[in-house]
Structure formats: C-alpha cells, structure tokens
Amino acid sequence: MRTTLSDDSRTDDAVTDTPRRAELPELLMLLNPAGERVPNAEYEPFVADVTGDQLASLYEDLVVVRRLDVEATALQRQGELALWPPLLGQEAAQVGSARTLRPDDFVFSSYRENAVAYCRGVELPDLLRVWRGTAQSGWNPYEVGMATPSIVIGAQTLHAMGYAVGCLRDGVDSVAVAYFGDGATSEGDVNEAMIFAASFRAPMIFFCQNNQWAISEPVGLQAQRPIAERAPGFGIPSIRVDGNDVLAVMAATRQALERARAGEGPTFIEAVTYRMGPHTTSDDPSRYIDPLQREEWAAKDPLARVEAHLREIGVLTDELADSIAARADEIAGRFRQGCVDLADPRPLEVFDHVYAEPHRGIARQRSQYAAYLASIGEAQHEGEQR
Helix, strand or coil, rough: CCCCCCCCCCCCCCCCHHHHCCCCCCCCCCCCCCCCCCCCCHHHHHHHCCCCCHHHHHHHHHHHHHHHHHHHHHHHCCCCCCCCCCCCHHHHHHHHHCHHHHHHHHECCCCCHHHHHHHHCCCCHCHHHHCCCHHHCCHHHHHEEEEECCCCCCCHHHHHHHHHHHHHHHCCCCCCCEEEHHHHHHHHEEEEEEEEHHHHCCCCEEEECCCCCCCCCEEHHCCCCCCHHHHHHCCCCCEEEEEEHHHHHHHHHHHHHHHHCCCCEEEEEECCCCCCCCCCCCCHHCCCHHHCCCHHHCCCCCCHHHHCCCCCCCCCCCHHHHHHHHHHHHHHHHEEEEEECCCCCCHHHHHHHCCCCCCCHHHHHHHHHHHHHHCCCCCCCCCCCC
C-alpha cells in the first residue's frame, strides 16, 4: 500500500493474477468523504499554507464550476449549444490542480477541463464559442496560459511535452501540464509523450483524470492494473490520488511542480474520480452505468466533503453558503447571456487564421467561395441582409 511516488514498475503483478489485483496502491487522501482531515506527514506540508478562508475560496470555485456545468448542459438541452462535455463529479481534480499553477505555466487539455479553463481566467463566453459553433477556437492561449482544448484524444500530451522541452531550452522553470482521461492512456500519443518526456527530463505533469469511463467502456477493460503503474515503466514516478479530494489533488500537484522546477523531470498523477454525468450531452449513460455504483460515488462528492469540513471548523456559515450560491447563480446568468449574445460568424471567416501567414491556396479558395455566395445572393459580410 503506497501513497508516495513510485519508481518501480511492479512487473511481478500478472494480468491474470486475481489475488494480487486486489492489492491496489492506496489513494492519497487528506480530506475524507465525511469532511475529516486524514493525517499524512509526507503530503500535509504541501497544503500547510491553505487556511480555512483559502479552503472556502476553493469551495467557491467548486460550487461555481459545477453551477456553470449544469447551466451549459441546460443550454444544450434547450438548443443553444450543439454539444457539451459535462465535468460533474470531477470538480476537485480540476480546481485542486489548476489553482496550484503559476501564470507562466502552460496547460494542454482535452475537451472536459472547463473548470481548469475557468481557473486560468478564460472569459465565460469563450468557454462556449466552439460548442455553439460560432468559432473554430475559444480563446487566445497566450493570454491565459492554456491551449484551446484538443478533441483528438491524447494529442495534447505530445503538445505539452514539446512545450516542456522548449522550457528547458529557454532556461525557464515553467511547467507544462497535460490533462487527459483514462481512455486516452490507450492511445499511442500518450505513451509516446511519456517516452520523450522521460528521455528529456521534461518539466511536465501528466494529469490523468480516471473518471472510470472511456465513453461507455469501463476502465477495467483497458487497465488491469492502476493506470499510474504504467508510468514507472517509462521512468516517470507516479502517484494515485483521491480525485474527489481537492486538498490531496493540490498537494500531489504541488509536489509534481516542485520536482519539475528542480529539474527532476515529469510526474504522472492519476486522479481517481467518477464521471457523474454523460460522456457528452449526446450520450445516454443510463444504458451502461449501474445506478448503485453511481450512488456509491455520489457519497464521495467533492463539494460535500469540503462543505462538511468548513462547517466543522466554523468557516462556512449559512450566510457565507448563501452568498457563494448567489454568486454562482449570478455567474451562471452571465454565462447564459454571454452564450446567447455570441454573434454568428460571417461566411468568409472560415478562411481566417488557417495559416499564420498569407497563403495562396487559402486566398484562392476564399475568392471562389465569395463568388459562389455572390451567385446565390448570400451575404458575405456582417451587417448585410441575408
């Protein structure tokens, strides 16, 4: 049973060895589902500076991002968005890790890390542009230190690895963080990124949110052992953390950042959590999820344990809880209004920003499409009649 970083690959555990499979590494936990602190001499120092008021601020983040997620799901159901990938249940994994990062660190994510984007300062309407179909990208990555989401599963890990090697070459101590799900670990890109990151000792964190499902496929079908145990085979130390414990996630991420900034290379974090909603709003999880399993994970809710702890130590009063809920509703209202106010793109905008520099092929296609639009009387510019 381990909570510390591991460099051994544990190759003695055979896939078919059922008794050994029961011996799973212990999850790092600092706050249990009942809201009680769990002593841990190794990791407590990494969150020793988190006061009750600061934990209340993290709790507000958790409440807000859950409220935004629920609002976005409602927007999709009402026809305002084409699609939405819910993060319900994964708030602590995203907030706890994102709030540890410096502005000069850089995030490469999949499509579900909307809480990370919120913590990085992405404007509310920018979270929705792609899902409403009004833009090909949501925000300027350099303004917030976060690339726009990768839809290609696992590709962002290679992007992060390249950025991390660039940090080495530039002589800076910035860190690249790649977020991905358990399903992505079966992709070649993730494994290739780990090979290169280990070889170059890249300042990088592989942050896997194991939410138990790769769409409708349970994690046990593709991972006979904990996912974190794969990384040591590449020479990357790893840790399994309770992904519903915002303090444990923060501690594990801070340790990984410390290692990376000290030149000790990448770390693999497996945040064990649960996707409480559908894979996306086009999915029907009732077709494959056991409701009893969902109830079991609901009892480990990341928001409930922080609320219980804050009430126990006297920080979260009814007045403060009401204030946080009101703020979440106000932000959700701006989120909704920002969505419906997004302007439809002009037809010819599809050719903008395809290349960084002028490109003759794109110019030719733009001209031909403009001629086609003119031939059918379609407006080409904003403000024209259609």
